[in-house]
Amino acid sequence: MSDGWLLARALRSPGQTLELDAGAWTDLLAIARAEQMIGTLAHRLNALELPGSVQRILTDARASAEQGRVAALWEAEVARRVLAPLGVPVVLLKGTAFVAAGLKAGQGRSIGDLDILVPRAAIDAVEKALLRNGWEWVKPDPYDDAYYRRWMHELPPLIHRDRDRMIDVHHTILPLTARITPDADALLDDSVEIAPGVRTLSPNDMLVHAAAHLFADGDLAGGMRNLWDVHCLIEEYGSDGLMVRAQQHGLGREMKRALRLASALYGDAEGVSPVDWLYLRRMTARDGWGRPRRMLVRQAFYIRSHWIRMPPTMLARHLWTKWRKGAADRGSA
Amino acid sequence: MRHAFSVRIGPVGFRVGSDWRAPIDQLADLYRDYPPPDDGVADFNVRLFAARPWRRFIRPAVTIGGDFMLPDAAPLPLAQGLLAAEMGMNLQMALGQRRYLLLHASAVERDGRALLMTGVSGAGKSTLAALLSLRGWRLMGDEFALLDPATGMVHAFPRLVSLKNKAIGVVERAAAGHRFGPLMAGTPKGDIRHLVPDPAAIAAMSVPARPALILFPSYGYAPATRQIPQIESFVRLTQASTNYVAMGERGFSALTDLVKRVPSLAIDYPDTDTAVALVEDAWANAGAAGCAA
Numbered sequence: 001m002s003d004g005w006l007l008a009r010a011l012r013s014p015g016q017t018l019e020l021d022a023g024a025w026t027d028l029l030a031i032a033r034a035e036q037m038i039g040t041l042a043h044r045l046n047a048l049e050l051p052g053s054v055q056r057i058l059t060d061a062r063a064s065a066e067q068g069r070v071a072a073l074w075e076a077e078v079a080r081r082v083l084a085p086l087g088v089p090v091v092l093l094k095g096t097a098f099v100a101a102g103l104k105a106g107q108g109r110s111i112g113d114l115d116i117l118v119p120r121a122a123i124d125a126v127e128k129a130l131l132r133n134g135w136e137w138v139k140p141d142p143y144d145d146a147y148y149r150r151w152m153h154e155l156p157p158l159i160h161r162d163r164d165r166m167i168d169v170h171h172t173i174l175p176l177t178a179r180i181t182p183d184a185d186a187l188l189d190d191s192v193e194i195a196p197g198v199r200t201l202s203p204n205d206m207l208v209h210a211a212a213h214l215f216a217d218g219d220l221a222g223g224m225r226n227l228w229d230v231h232c233l234i235e236e237y238g239s240d241g242l243m244v245r246a247q248q249h250g251l252g253r254e255m256k257r258a259l260r261l262a263s264a265l266y267g268d269a270e271g272v273s274p275v276d277w278l279y280l281r282r283m284t285a286r287d288g289w290g291r292p293r294r295m296l297v298r299q300a301f302y303i304r305s306h307w308i309r310m311p312p313t314m315l316a317r318h319l320w321t322k323w324r325k326g327a328a329d330r331g332s333a
Numbered sequence: 334m335r336h337a338f339s340v341r342i343g344p345v346g347f348r349v350g351s352d353w354r355a356p357i358d359q360l361a362d363l364y365r366d367y368p369p370p371d372d373g374v375a376d377f378n379v380r381l382f383a384a385r386p387w388r389r390f391i392r393p394a395v396t397i398g399g400d401f402m403l404p405d406a407a408p409l410p411l412a413q414g415l416l417a418a419e420m421g422m423n424l425q426m427a428l429g430q431r432r433y434l435l436l437h438a439s440a441v442e443r444d445g446r447a448l449l450m451t452g453v454s455g456a457g458k459s460t461l462a463a464l465l466s467l468r469g470w471r472l473m474g475d476e477f478a479l480l481d482p483a484t485g486m487v488h489a490f491p492r493l494v495s496l497k498n499k500a501i502g503v504v505e506r507a508a509a510g511h512r513f514g515p516l517m518a519g520t521p522k523g524d525i526r527h528l529v530p531d532p533a534a535i536a537a538m539s540v541p542a543r544p545a546l547i548l549f550p551s552y553g554y555a556p557a558t559r560q561i562p563q564i565e566s567f568v569r570l571t572q573a574s575t576n577y578v579a580m581g582e583r584g585f586s587a588l589t590d591l592v593k594r595v596p597s598l599a600i601d602y603p604d605t606d607t608a609v610a611l612v613e614d615a616w617a618n619a620g621a622a623g624c625a626a
Contacts, residue, residue, distance in 0.1 A: 023373070026348055026378075033401075060432045289350055
């Protein structure tokens with residue numbers, strides 16, 4: 001039965017896909033779409049002589065990713081123009097940073113929102129500037145809004161009313177409720193200007209951010225893509241000074257795990273620890289129709305994601321509020 | 334998935350999977366003259382599934398899934414499983430198609446030239462396409478016209494023709510001996526019955542055609558024909574396209590080329606006989622039937 005490993009193997013050794021039959025190709029493409037990695041796959045298999053239909057689908061995926069790249073860079077440029085008068089550093093994060101810097105991790109990468117990092121002291125000014133220039137609140141709910149402002153590492157998401165694109169304004173890379181507190185000043189201080197007024201994190205901080213996002217924040221959704229980013233960044237930049245930096249941010253354990261898992265999926269690692277195996281079970285949990293599988297493992301990681309984000313009493317209060325609100329909404333529907 | 338069926342419609346391959354047998358059997362029957370996807374590899378997947386395990390058996394409710402989906406799509410009763418499959422295929426095209434600029438239009442072909450008809454729901458696109466296809470035109474599709482930015486040609490997408498409400502009776506009377514799917518009453522869009530395109534349309538579905546005339550029909554008015562300026566046609570077609578924005582510059586170029594090359598007309602009609610006559614007239618006047626389109 002197919003799972004995410006089919007995609008991982010294709011990315012690791014593109015030549016192996018020449019052996020696939022029609023059914024396996026259909027599964028592979030469905031899984032790649034579900035993981036939002038079909039553009040990445042298309043770039044990776046670019047040079048191969050593939051069946052005509054597969055070639056066509058991957059050509060379309062490359063064109064689509066290219067259009068996504070243009071749109072993402074334009075969105076970053078608009079934000080740069082709006083925020084430039086404030087005189088604060090604006091650092092691009094994740095996918096947009098990868099394509100702006102022309103990195104391998106950005107090739108074919110699907111990019112949704114624009115993520116930026118700004119100094120916490122400047123967050124009000126940034127918010128006002130965005131609101132003056134066509135961005136609007138997505139979440140009208142007062143509890144969510146207050147929660148974001150008090151406890152999250154970012155503003156509540158804003159969306160541009162004309163272009164329909166979301167921006168996430170971060171002031172650090174983990175929620176304030178998390179037990180780990182990365183060094184946000186260091187992230188900004190060591191950021192790199194890649195074009196006038198356009199910055200990205202330093203290579204090591206990009207890697208630390210990827211690890212933080214995966215193992216200290218989320219429930220591992222999008223894990224395959226995240227680890228592909230890690231794999232590509234290591235290939236391009238190496239890992240000099242990486243662990244020291246990760247420890248400075250309090251993310252040494254997470255960084256090590258990211259390196260081990262990236263290597264297991266896309267590199268040459270043989271054998272993984274039982275705990276790593278569990279993580280990989282979660283990340284590759286797709287069937288050949290692109291559907292989520294292994295619901296128990298998924299659920300466990302979902303609960304874990306909340307557990308590590310909040311102290312227990314706070315988590316209980318949060319869930320209680322959410323549940324009551326949900327019950328009220330269900331009652332009125 | 335428990336049951337599956339793969340099919341190629343025009344240039345696009347689909348794999349439809351289902352928790353239930355019935356929708357797959359219906360698809361396999363109505364699409365029996367269609368080929369499988371090229372190389373057996375489908376472009377898009379559609380999934381029909383029960384949102385909760387027990388809903389496979391108790392008050393079965395068909396949830397639509399796939400590679401590309403909209404959130405909050407309401408499930409349909411099992412009796413409308415065929416409709417769910419068709420909606421799923423349309424959704425994949427609307428949200429995921431990037432090779433062709435999609436125009437929400439019906440298309441018919443004569444002498445290698447295509448007539449595109451687009452308009453709001455209820456304007457009569459599907460009915461007109463079905464009726465014209467019974468009068469010697471080749472049906473290229475009643476839902477999407479596929480405009481190739483590289484060549485300017487329109488590719489056929491002749492899936493089942495989806496007839497709604499009054500159109501069902503109109504076409505049933507005109508299409509003696511044609512194959513229809515089951516009548517599905519009380520769907521979210523009213524009554525729906527599918528018509529299988531004729532064998533010639535299916536056999537020729539890989540043959541593209543050069544667009545020659547764009548019509549914007551409106552049902553329920555006194556007969557009238559008027560020219561639509563290029564710029565208005567362009568704006569109307571951007572609104573009729575589901576992937577215009579996603580296609581970026583390729584979509585813009587393809588659409589500007591189309592409205593520059595091809596005349597656009599609005600036709601108002603009170604009944605289908607009048608409509609068919611108006612269309613034939615417009616086609617003759619546009620010179621589309623001749624050599625210099």
